Amino acid sequence: MTIIQTPKELQELLKNETRSIGFVPTMGALHHGHLSLIEKSIKENELNIVSIFVNPTQFLEGEDLDKYPSKFDADEKICKLAGVDILFYPKKEDMYEEDEIKVIAPNIRGFVLEGAMRPGHFDGVLTIVMKLLNIVSPTKAYFGKKDAQQLSLISQMVKNFHMKVQIIPLETVREDDGLALSSRNIYLDKVQRKEALKISSSLKKATQLVMQKTLDVSLLQEEMLKVLKPLDVEYVAIVSRAFIPQEKVVIGDSIILVAAKLGTTRLIDNLWI
Ligand code: AMP
Numbered sequence: 001m002t003i004i005q006t007p008k009e010l011q012e013l014l015k016n017e018t019r020s021i022g023f024v025p026t027m028g029a030l031h032h033g034h035l036s037l038i039e040k041s042i043k044e045n046e047l048n049i050v051s052i053f054v055n056p057t058q059f060l061e062g063e064d065l066d067k068y069p070s071k072f073d074a075d076e077k078i079c080k081l082a083g084v085d086i087l088f089y090p091k092k093e094d095m096y097e098e099d100e101i102k103v104i105a106p107n108i109r110g111f112v113l114e115g116a117m118r119p120g121h122f123d124g125v126l127t128i129v130m131k132l133l134n135i136v137s138p139t140k141a142y143f144g145k146k147d148a149q150q151l152s153l154i155s156q157m158v159k160n161f162h163m164k165v166q167i168i169p170l171e172t173v174r175e176d177d178g179l180a181l182s183s184r185n186i187y188l189d190k191v192q193r194k195e196a197l198k199i200s201s202s203l204k205k206a207t208q209l210v211m212q213k214t215l216d217v218s219l220l221q222e223e224m225l226k227v228l229k230p231l232d233v234e235y236v237a238i239v240s241r242a243f244i245p246q247e248k249v250v251i252g253d254s255i256i257l258v259a260a261k262l263g264t265t266r267l268i269d270n271l272w273i
Pocket residue numbers: 025026027028032033034036037142143144145146147170171172173174180181182183
């Protein structure tokens with residue numbers, strides 16, 4: 001596995017590449033969720049690239065940028081063992097200049113839910129993903145459904161800007177008890193870890209109710225909030241795949257999403273119905 005640190009070096013290396021390229025962008029502190037994307041990429045492509053970059057522009061003032069877990073040595077081993085060919089590990093100064101052109105999230109999809117709670121977050125995400133996709137020029141890029149709104153906006157960006165990459169969405173990987181894997185789970189103490197289960201339980205509860213033909217969104221939200229009590233819930237929402245709020249669940253076109261805080265740790269999870 002080759003470790004590359006600058007966009008210039010990576011583009012030089014890939015200049016005459018004719019093989020199919022699979023790409024998995026991450027912020028590191030890799031877990032089995034990331035690994036599922038990497039493994040899928042390796043199955044489907046001849047050359048596989050993973051990036052690790054904790055992108056400062058997607059963190060808001062007061063968020064966890066400074067304490068975001070950094071585990072480069074472990075991440076390097078995980079990528080090597082998985083069979084990754086190139087690990088791209090750029091520095092902030094090689095990714096950004098002063099006073100840059102940015103990608104701006106769309107008004108509707110970009111400013112609900114995560115976009116409303118974290119204004120500017122998606123501008124940061126879309127801008128860095130655009131940069132990474134342009135540097136790597138992958139055939140396919142792999143993203144988790146765990147970050148559903150991010151995935152939706154990236155797919156829209158690729159469509160709106162006529163980019164050639166194919167975006168491949170993959171299912172959320174969970175702990176045995178249902179907690180969605182996240183690099184932020186390590187912040188949780190024992191009690192919070194147990195409480196965090198209420199997030200996936202509330203999603204399970206909603207699915208059960210939907211299977212029993214309860215499709216009314218306010219009713220489902222009410223039932224989910226009961227399960228989530230006493231967590232500090234930021235939102236419980238049910239939207240279409242295009243992130244338009246729904247009054248009734250539409251099987252095949254609904255996503256149920258939750259964001260909640262345990263102490264200072266903010267977790268998100270969702271289920272696609
Ligand atoms: P991050 O390092 O948090 O930026 O995540 C990098 C990629 O891994 C994104 O596409 C995430 O959606 C995806 N990802 C994060 N957690 C999971 C998970 N539990 N299951 C599947 N994919 C995930």
